[in-house]
Amino acid sequence: MATVFQVYLGLLLLCCFMCLYRLARGPTAPDRTVAIDILGIVIVGFCAFMAVLTGKDFYINIAITWALLSFIATIALAKYLEGRGFDE
Amino acid sequence: MNELIGIVFFGIGIAFNLFGCLGLIRLPDVYNRLQASTKCVTFGTIFLLVGVLIYSGITAMGIKAILCLIFILLTSPTAAHAIARGAHHSRVKLWKKSVIDRYEQDKEGKE
Numbered sequence: 189m190a191t192v193f194q195v196y197l198g199l200l201l202l203c204c205f206m207c208l209y210r211l212a213r214g215p216t217a218p219d220r221t222v223a224i225d226i227l228g229i230v231i232v233g234f235c236a237f238m239a240v241l242t243g244k245d246f247y248i249n250i251a252i253t254w255a256l257l258s259f260i261a262t263i264a265l266a267k268y269l270e271g272r273g274f275d276e
Numbered sequence: 277m278n279e280l281i282g283i284v285f286f287g288i289g290i291a292f293n294l295f296g297c298l299g300l301i302r303l304p305d306v307y308n309r310l311q312a313s314t315k316c317v318t319f320g321t322i323f324l325l326v327g328v329l330i331y332s333g334i335t336a337m338g339i340k341a342i343l344c345l346i347f348i349l350l351t352s353p354t355a356a357h358a359i360a361r362g363a364h365h366s367r368v369k370l371w372k373k374s375v376i377d378r379y380e381q382d383k384e385g386k387e
Contacts, residue, residue: 189279189283192283196286196287196290199290199293199294200290200293202294202297203290203293203294203296203297206297206298206300206301207297207300209301210300210301210309216306216363216368217366218306218359218362218363218366218368219306219309221359221362221363222300222306222309222310222313222314222359223300225314225352225355225356225359226296226297226300226313226314226317229317229318229321229348229352230293230297230317230321232321232344232348233289233290233293233320233321233324233325236321236324236325236328236341236344237286237324237328239328239337240282240286240327240328240331240332245336245337248328248337248340248341248344249340251344252340252343252344252347255344255347255348255351256347259351259352259354259355262355262358262359263354263355263358265359265362266355266358266359266361266362267358267362268362269359269362269363269365269366270361270362270365270366271365271366
C-alpha cells in the first residue's frame with residue numbers, strides 16, 4: 189500500500205515539473221498563463237492526496253484556498269492579456 | 277474495501293493528470309495546449325477529490341472535498357474560456373497547419 193502511494197506521489201510531482209517546463213519555456217505569454225492555471229489545478233489534487241496520505245485534516249483546507257486564489261489569478265491574467273482594464 | 281476503491285480512483289485521476297500535462301508539453305500551439313490540458317486535468321482532479329471522499333467516508337474531510345470539487349467544476353472552464361479569449365484578442369497566431377478559425381470569421385463579419 190505504501191509503495192502505491194509513493195508511486196502516485198512521484199507521478200504527481202512529474203506533472204508539476206511538466207507544467208514548470210512549459211512555464212519556463214513557453215514562447216508566448218498565453219502559454220505561461222495556461223501553465224500557471226494547470227499548475228494550480230494539479231496542486232489542488234496534490235493537496236487532497238496529501239490529506240489522505242498523512243491523515244491530517246488541514247491539507248484539504250489548503251486545497252480549497254489554493255483553488256480560489258488560482259482562479260482569481262487566472263482571471264486577472266486573462267484580462268491583462270485581453271488588453272482591458274480590470275473594472276470593465 | 278473503501279480504501280481499495282479510493283486507491284483505484286486515485287490511479288484514474290493521476291493518469292488523467294499525467295496525460296493532460298503531456299499534452300501541455302507536446303502539442304504545437306497555445307489553443308491546442310489549452311484544449312488538451314484543461315479538460316484532462318480538471319477531470320483528473322475531480323477523480324482525485326472523489327477518491328478522497330470515498331477513502332475517508334462522510335467526515336469533515338469528505339464534505340470539504342465535495343465543496344472543492346463543485347468549485348473546481350464551476351471555475352476551471354471559465355478560466356480556460358477567459359484565457360482562450362485573451363489569447364485570441366492579443367493576436368497569438370494559430371499553428372500553421374490549422375484549418376479554420378471561426379472566431380476570426382465571426383469578428384470580421386460583425387465589423
